[in-house]
Structures are given as C-alpha cells and as structure tokens.
Amino acid sequence: MTLLYTSDIHGNAMPVLYGTNEKADIGLVKYASVVKEARQKSENIIAIDNGDLIQGTPLMTHYVKEYSNRENPMIGIMNRIGIDAAVLGNHEFNFGKEILADAIQQSDFPWLSANILDESTNKPKFGPPYIIKNLENGVKAAIVGVTTHYIPNWEAPDHIKGVHFADAFKTLEKWIMQIRETENPDVLIVSYHGGFERDLQTGEPTEKLSGENQGYQMCQEIEGIDILLTGHQHRRLSGMVNDVLILQPGNNGQAYGKVEIELEKRNERWVITDRSGSLHELRDIESDSMLMDYMEEMEKSTQRWLDQPIGYIEGDMTIEDPFLARVKKHPFIQFIQDVQMDASGIDISVTSLLNNTSTGFGPVVTMRDIVSNYMYPNTLVVLELTGQDIKDALEKSAEYFTVTDNQVAVNPAYIYPKPQHYNYDMWEGITYTIQVSNPVGTRVRDIFYQDRPIDFHQTYHVVLNNYRASGGGNYDMFKNKPVVKEIQKDAVEMIREYFEKNQKIQATANANFTVQV
Structure with missing residues (x-):
C-alpha cells in the first residue's frame, strides 16, 4: 500500500508566489496530478492532509473577506483530489468559528481530531478520532488524528470558545491502545499536526518542553505506531525513531510525503515486512487542468484585489x-x-x-x-x-x-x-x-x-x-x-x-x- 500526504499547505492551491506573482512548483493543483497518477497505478492508495490547510495566502484572505458564502477553495480542491481524511491544524482556527464550521461541513472527507473535544460532551468536536480503511486483499489500515494542544496559547479566545484541547500525547496513547485491542489493524498510522521536541538522533531537547511538539515522546513511549506523519514545524524530515517511520514534508505545498508499505500474509494475517518514507518536490509536475478551471474565477479575482x-x-x-x-x-x-x-x-x-x-x-x-x-x-x-x-x-x-x-x-x-x-x-x-x-x-x-x-x-x-x-x-x-x-x-x-x-x-x-x- 502507498500513503501520500500533505501538511502545512497554508492556502497554497496555485503554482504561484503571490508576493512577486512568479510561477512556482508548489500547490495543490500540482499535487492533485501526483495523486491521480498514483491511483491509476494502484488501488491501495491512501491520501491524507495533516493540517494548516485553509490559512496562509492572499487567496484565502480574499476568500474570507469577499467569497465566504461560497465553497472554500481549499476544501473544494481536496474534495476533488478525493483525500481520505484530514487533521485540524492550529491555523484552521485563525479565521474564526464560522469559516471553520463551513469548511468542515463542505468536506467530503472526515476531519480526525481525537484530542480536540467539545467542552460540554468531552467527545471529539469536529470529527471522529480515527477511521478504518479496508484495502485490496483485506488489508486493514487504521488512521488516527491528533493536533498540538498548545493552540490556546496562540488563538483568539472567541475562536476556540467551547473547545477543549486535551493533551495530544496522552490522548493518542489511549486511542492507540483501544484501536489495537478493538480493531486489530494490519497498519496503524498516526497523523499528528505537531512536530518533534528533541533531536531525532541524540534525544536532546531542541526547544522548551512545553507540550507544543511531542513527536519524539510519541515514538519512544507509545507502543503500536507503525507510521507517524508530522507537521507544524515546517521541517523536512524522514527516517526511523524507535522503529516508528516518521515524515514531515515542509510547508506551503512545496513537497509531499510518500510512504510505501509492503505486507505479507502469515497465519491468515497481514504482517508489515517493509516500510519506507520519502519526500518529493513538485518539480516537472503538470497542474491538474480540471482544478485550474475550478480555481480560475477565484484566482483572477484575487489577482485584481492584490494589484489595487x-x-x-x-x-x-x-x-x-x-x-x-x-x-x-x-x-x-x-x-x-x-x-x-x-x-x-x-x-x-x-x-x-x-x-x-x-x-x-x-x-x-x-x-x-x-x-x-x-x-x-x-x-x-x-x-x-x-x-x-x-x-x-x-x-x-x-x-x-x-x-x-x-x-x-x-x-x-x-x-x-x-x-x-x-x-x-x-x-x-x-x-x-x-x-x-x-x-x-x-x-x-x-x-x-x-x-x-x-x-x-x-x-x-x-x-x-x-x-x-x-x-x-x-x-x-x-x-x-x-x-x-x-x-x-x-x-x-x-x-x-x-x-x-x-x-x-x-x-x-x-x-x-x-x-x-
């Protein structure tokens, strides 16, 4: 099976740098071509977004100010790409409750948020904690999503009123145990909008251990994670930490992560025999023509606004x-x-x-x-x-x-x-x-x-x-x-x-x- 994922896209739908208006090898319209080609080659493809999707470019600022009664373009593109799930990032909350609620309501995919809870019910507020994907030949993959719980330290209080951000590490530990026991998946993937608090080789802290990033602790102390997809820090990382395959694909739609997993059937059960992760830039990738057409009106309007x-x-x-x-x-x-x-x-x-x-x-x-x-x-x-x-x-x-x-x-x-x-x-x-x-x-x-x-x-x-x-x-x-x-x-x-x-x-x-x- 192959897993493709994006993180920290920050509103970069189009292959353009808005500050200079120069063309660039970035954006979801190019990434869409990658996913489409992968699906033509194999049915066992999972595509995930790891958060900080809807905020960060003039395109999205213009959408919020002038077009918020229409479909959110970032959601529209992800719907057309056909991603399997997304995770909430901290910047999803920046534009306020209404924009976020509309984005979630418009999505054809679930938003995984095991540790972002409704204060009144103490249950996940924006979507399920995890999903199960049943792939070809009966391979069963579990995908659980968590988000850095440090959001109240940054976000405007009225944007997160009624929301409780539970500790991401403790929440994940609980759900991994429960998923392993009740679902018995062949592959367990964690999509975490957060990063690493320690050097991946030495284990030495690289920042104040505030809980903002807990990726290293997750790899070291939680049993049962096969793949840990990370983000938030805008770093490019791939490798193994305590037998957990980790990735982080940078930011602004410049690169995406790819995980390839090989499984073998032993005693009526699929067993992972190999895992590899890699990062890929969007050079020499053609933009998806259907998505370029979908974005045409919004992009032209954004450019007119920017040139005022x-x-x-x-x-x-x-x-x-x-x-x-x-x-x-x-x-x-x-x-x-x-x-x-x-x-x-x-x-x-x-x-x-x-x-x-x-x-x-x-x-x-x-x-x-x-x-x-x-x-x-x-x-x-x-x-x-x-x-x-x-x-x-x-x-x-x-x-x-x-x-x-x-x-x-x-x-x-x-x-x-x-x-x-x-x-x-x-x-x-x-x-x-x-x-x-x-x-x-x-x-x-x-x-x-x-x-x-x-x-x-x-x-x-x-x-x-x-x-x-x-x-x-x-x-x-x-x-x-x-x-x-x-x-x-x-x-x-x-x-x-x-x-x-x-x-x-x-x-x-x-x-x-x-x-x-």
Missing part, C-alpha cells in the same frame, strides 16, 4: 537586509507600530519583522505588498503589564542575539530546527538598549518611558498582536494578564484602513532602541 494601489510612501521603506531591520529601527517597523498605536489609541506598541522574505514597501503600496509582508491574520490586544513584565519581555527578545567574532549575530536557536525570527520583538513608546555580550537575562538596560526610567511596579498599557498577547513564542510573562481591550480586525484590514486615513506615508524611523555588542 492602497497608498504611497515618500522616502525608502524597503527592506534590503532583515537582520539590519532588527538591530536598528527600520521605517517599515515604525509604520507597523504606528498602525497598531493608531488602531488602539495606546502609546506603547510591540511588533516583529514576521518573515525574512519581507521586502517592506516601495513608492506605491498595493494589497499584494501588504499581504506579502504581513501574512498572518493577527488581531490586536491591549494588555495591562507591569514594568517588570516589560523588562522580562525585552530580555526574552534579547535572547534572539548572540556574539560571533565580536559582532552581533542571530542566535542559532532561532534558526534551527525551525526558523523563529518572528519571535524577536521590537518596542515603540519606550527607549532601551540591548547589550548582547551580557549574560542572558541581564542584557537590557536604560528602559525609559516618557523620559523617565520605567517603574517595575507600575502598570502600563501595551498593544501587541493576539499571538504574542497569549504568550506565543514562550513569552510567558504575557499569559493571563488583564486585557484592557481587543481590536477585532485583522492586520491586513488595519493597514488598509490606515492608508485610507493617510494616503501618503513618510518613511521615517524613531531610533528608540540600540542593539550593541
């Missing part, structure tokens, strides 16, 4: 070097801070440069520029923080840096195993200095607010995005802090509205922080 001029920049707001944009105040960062302060009416703001591919803004700003620089549907939250909280948060951000050859450089922990440049924050409304050569936890000094040293016992109102406000990125000092107000508009909408009020923006930067050796 929204505003104008006087001066230089382009980003040549993302590292330099983090060590010295950049006009683009100043712009985002200004947008957040304008939308909230708060004079202390926190933001980050979300991606190393961000290019900033040229003289004419289109929607394409906005969504390629701000790719997450974040909303804003105003928290009441003490001066000590602010100091702690600045120290956390200062961990982003290290000293190499007497120069400030990026801490490798923010690059490997998963790039996390978005977890370095810059602040506005206060002044501060980061001394990178000092020990971690003692790097930040000279914190001033309104020309006075910050008072560690006093409280201040601070505006930041909802991901960070909930403690995302291990900013634990923000967890459970008083919420002063929430601005329930996503970032793209706020930026567009800011340009409506201020058609021409001066590219300036308030040099309020210093990063030095």
